[in-house]
Amino acid sequence: MATGNKPRAAKVGRLGKLLARLPSSCPLLYPLYLAAQLDTVEDVYPSPLLPKAFDGWRIAFVTDVHYGVLLGADRVRALADRVNAWQADLVLLGGDYGEDAQTTLEFWRMRPGFQARVCAAGTVGNHDRTPPETLLGQIADAMRADGVHPLINDAMVLKKDGASLALASVDDVFNGQPDLEKTARLCQDADFTVFFPHNPDILPKTYEMPGGPFFQLALCGHTHGGQVALLGHSLRSSSDYGDRYRSGWYRENGVDILVSNGVGTSALPVRFGARPQVHLITLKRA
Numbered sequence: 001m002a003t004g005n006k007p008r009a010a011k012v013g014r015l016g017k018l019l020a021r022l023p024s025s026c027p028l029l030y031p032l033y034l035a036a037q038l039d040t041v042e043d044v045y046p047s048p049l050l051p052k053a054f055d056g057w058r059i060a061f062v063t064d065v066h067y068g069v070l071l072g073a074d075r076v077r078a079l080a081d082r083v084n085a086w087q088a089d090l091v092l093l094g095g096d097y098g099e100d101a102q103t104t105l106e107f108w109r110m111r112p113g114f115q116a117r118v119c120a121a122g123t124v125g126n127h128d129r130t131p132p133e134t135l136l137g138q139i140a141d142a143m144r145a146d147g148v149h150p151l152i153n154d155a156m157v158l159k160k161d162g163a164s165l166a167l168a169s170v171d172d173v174f175n176g177q178p179d180l181e182k183t184a185r186l187c188q189d190a191d192f193t194v195f196f197p198h199n200p201d202i203l204p205k206t207y208e209m210p211g212g213p214f215f216q217l218a219l220c221g222h223t224h225g226g227q228v229a230l231l232g233h234s235l236r237s238s239s240d241y242g243d244r245y246r247s248g249w250y251r252e253n254g255v256d257i258l259v260s261n262g263v264g265t266s267a268l269p270v271r272f273g274a275r276p277q278v279h280l281i282t283l284k285r286a
């Protein structure tokens with residue numbers, strides 16, 4: 001699946017735009033209908049490593065919105081309303097807000113207004129990291145203006161009752177310049193770290209780091225659950241690891257991983273066997 005140095009972001013072609021105009025509410029057009037749905041997936045995540053101070057904290061995890069011709073401003077506002085109604089402690093945004101860097105900038109300048117009780121933070125995905133490179137700074141500024149901390153090769157450490165919880169993410173592994181060493185250093189004193197890179201393909205690189213992975217829980221997107229999947233297999237995977245990280249929970253090298261199907265679609269507004277998802281995860285010390 002590697003494409004040399006070319007930025008990886010599927011273009012929305014004429015067929016995609018045409019399909020986006022068809023009535024997605026018609027069940028006969030099932031793949032179009034499914035792409036317009038959105039499931040809330042609730043999980044309780046138990047960990048003996050979680051400090052007691054963060055027991056019961058709730059994380060809203062939203063990724064791969066893909067705002068643009070296939071998913072408009074009305075659905076972005078409905079998404080923010082749904083997430084904000086949860087009043088989660090943390091809102092983490094996994095990237096691919098638009099179809100390319102320009103639509104991602106438009107997404108943030110629209111001020112979707114994701115709100116968290118404690119902190120909202122976001123990273124970037126391959127679609128956010130298309131040329132020109134100069135848009136990255138503008139995207140980060142627009143995120144800040146909307147109350148979301150951009151974490152791109154960066155981390156923030158939250159403290160409560162003498163315990164610490166780090167939130168961390170990196171630049172996109174396909175189109176950006178991820179700096180795992182720097183990000184890991186920023187988390188080294190935290191009692192528990194939630195790492196939310198856009199693409200799970202970066203995870204095996206963390207297993208090779210001195211001391212192993214620097215996080216306990218990873219939340220990722222990118223794969224869209226295959227977007228079109230038959231019997232649990234992607235028709236065409238966007239991961240270099242095929243279906244290793246297609247969808248759902250995994251455990252590797254002592255860390256827990258959730259890969260979301262994401263909200264939107266890429267290239268064509270169709271889904272099959274991979275329902276759109278947003279997540280509400282309750283952290284549990286167990």
Ligand SMILES: [Fe+2]
Nearest residue numbers: 064096222266
């Ligand atoms: Fe995506």
